[in-house]
Amino acid sequence: MINxxxxxxxxxxxxxxxxxNHYCGPLYGTIHEQSGVVNVFSAAIQEAKIAxxxxxxxxxxxxxxxxxxxxxxxxxxxxHLINQGVDYSIQYYDLHQxxxxxxTGILESDIMQEKRAVILGCGSVGSLIxxxxxxxxxxxFLLIDNDIVEYHNLCRHQCSISDVGDYKVNAVxxxxxxxNPSAEVLAVISVAEYVSKEIFDSFCVENNTIFIGCADNxxxxxxxxxxxxxxKTAFISIGFWERAFxxxxxxxxxxxxxxxxxxxxxDGSGLSARSSANRRVYTTEEDLTAxxxxxxxxxxxxxxxxxxxxxxxxxxNIDNNMFTPRLIDSLTQYTLVCNTNKTAIGGxxxxxxxxxxxxxxxxxxxxxxxxxxxxxxx
Numbered sequence: 001m002i003n004x005x006x007x008x009x010x011x012x013x014x015x016x017x018x019x020x021n022h023y024c025g026p027l028y029g030t031i032h033e034q035s036g037v038v039n040v041f042s043a044a045i046q047e048a049k050i051a052x053x054x055x056x057x058x059x060x061x062x063x064x065x066x067x068x069x070x071x072x073x074x075x076x077x078x079x080h081l082i083n084q085g086v087d088y089s090i091q092y093y094d095l096h097q098x099x100x101x102x103x104t105g106i107l108e109s110d111i112m113q114e115k116r117a118v119i120l121g122c123g124s125v126g127s128l129i130x131x132x133x134x135x136x137x138x139x140x141f142l143l144i145d146n147d148i149v150e151y152h153n154l155c156r157h158q159c160s161i162s163d164v165g166d167y168k169v170n171a172v173x174x175x176x177x178x179x180n181p182s183a184e185v186l187a188v189i190s191v192a193e194y195v196s197k198e199i200f201d202s203f204c205v206e207n208n209t210i211f212i213g214c215a216d217n218x219x220x221x222x223x224x225x226x227x228x229x230x231x232k233t234a235f236i237s238i239g240f241w242e243r244a245f246x247x248x249x250x251x252x253x254x255x256x257x258x259x260x261x262x263x264x265x266x267d268g269s270g271l272s273a274r275s276s277a278n279r280r281v282y283t284t285e286e287d288l289t290a291x292x293x294x295x296x297x298x299x300x301x302x303x304x305x306x307x308x309x310x311x312x313x314x315x316x317n318i319d320n321n322m323f324t325p326r327l328i329d330s331l332t333q334y335t336l337v338c339n340t341n342k343t344a345i346g347g348x349x350x351x352x353x354x355x356x357x358x359x360x361x362x363x364x365x366x367x368x369x370x371x372x373x374x375x376x377x378x
Contacts, residue, residue, distance in 0.1 A: 169189055212312065
């Protein structure tokens with residue numbers, strides 16, 4: 001007969017600073033009775049305002065406990081926790097080391113902690129980028145968006161029902177803090193064009209910063225790239241074609257004589273313009289108002305965005321000789337990524353791709369005469 005009753009672990013996770021400081025006082029965290037796990041939050045987690053339970057007071061000795069169902073006390077310089085008469089084993093954790101321990105040897109946490117991401121737009125694209133970069137160990141985020149989470153966002157956004165009604169930057173900030181409570185996250189409720197220069201001045205650090213364009217029009221990416229040129233930092237744009245049947249990724253590196261976004265793809269005045277009315281459309285249609293736009297499903301958006309995230313991680317580590325780049329050595333500055341080449345989804349443009357999941361590696365972009373951002377760098 002199979003016993004399907006789950007085995008309780010009866011373990012308590014304690015932050016290492018409690019042991020190092022011989023702390024006594026209230027403990028906060030989460031209690032999981034079914035698994036028999038108690039997770040005591042560190043000061044950094046508590047400062048991130050992550051929901052927690054009051055567990056109990058950690059006392060100097062067992063005699064000082066009140067015989068409650070859960071007791072925590074010091075004995076022989078060791079912490080003990082007893083829950084409903086069961087003595088739990090204690091495991092200490094170092095928040096920074098343990099959160100990113102699985103990245104060791106692939107991404108060095110000390111290096112990634114210094115990296116800075118300016119995310120221009122925190123919708124379905126920007127929210128995924130923010131959380132994946134947080135998981136990669138990026139330690140500083142500047143989130144810029146003036147939109148609110150609504151119910152129709154939930155099928156594509158990385159946030160949840162509890163975030164509906166809040167600004168997207170606040171919701172994404174909370175999720176970043178749930179992954180890495182020690183991350184510095186500045187949430188600005190605005191569009192990039194209205195953010196004060198003082199904010200960018202204080203956040204941007206040359207060679208450690210990437211501006212990532214996730215807004216819904218080319219003009220926004222032109223502006224984002226011009227900011228990157230001014231601060232001598234990298235820039236990445238990630239955008240989508242009709243119903244996200246395909247997407248495009250563009251990147252710019254300072255000091256490499258690379259064309260900027262405006263040089264490569266224009267400013268929205270040509271045939272390749274995309275709508276600025278809360279949608280990203282890349283098309284050769286002259287009359288964009290005639291295009292029936294569907295934003296695409298999450299899995300298609302995420303596939304293209306993930307390639308952009310890998311590219312961002314490569315750029316963050318471009319001067320790290322110990323890092324093996326995933327994509328940047330193989331992709332050109334402008335890359336198209338196909339989700340499906342079925343015309344029923346993407347229309348006639350889908351026939352541009354010879355097979356689904358195609359990633360271009362041969363498109364070349366160049367400088368356009370009289371482009372102010374490029375002239376500024378040159």
